[in-house]
């Protein structure tokens with residue numbers, strides 16, 4: 468469970484959590500097996516802006532059952548302060564049909580206009596855990612380019628072409644799409660689905676706002692069978708500048 472501003476939010480596999488800037492928070496493992504989670508933050512950027520500040524309120528250690536009982540359960544998944552979403556659970560993942568991938572589960576994007584990422588009530592600005600991309604067996608995603616993104620493989624195995632090189636990945640691996648507008652495309656050559664968790668960085672959209680002539684073209688591109696030539700085909704051919712997806 469998460470305790471944030473003295474309120475208790477229970478989480479499990481597939482839950483997405485947003486910690487608002489400067490909110491006191493603490494994680495408790497109330498089960499009998501280790502909890503493993505992925506955390507995304509823009510610490511270097513926040514430090515550079517003199518906003519990166521860590522205050523240690525309690526040390527880690529064994530749970531105190533009395534303490535756990537006394538935290539009030541969440542009244543809402545939305546933050547009482549300004550209504551933004553704090554938590555989304557697995558049964559609330561929204562399946563969308565963006566054509567660049569086999570399917571996309573929409574989680575917590577920044578919701579900025581032009582990003583193609585919904586917010587689902589979250590107000591993630593510096594970093595967002597935005598989506599789960601599904602690639603179907605023997606399909607590839609669209610080919611596109613944009614500033615930095617980050618993927619974490621949840622299921623299956625495949626490879627990405629980034630800047631003309633192949634990088635193979637499987638469940639548990641992470642893929643970094645560098646911030647240099649490198650063309651990239653994701654391939655699933657296997658008989659099973661692949662699923663990748665996608666992270667975005669809000670500064671990317673600030674950058675493209677400043678980018679004279681920047682335009683998105685990859686909305687027109689679709690996921691296609693690997694052996695087919697077509698709109699999704701990349702392999703180093705120029706497709707202009709795209710901003711969406713990963």
Ligand SMILES: [Fe+2]
Nearest residue numbers: 616711712713
């Ligand atoms: Fe991408």
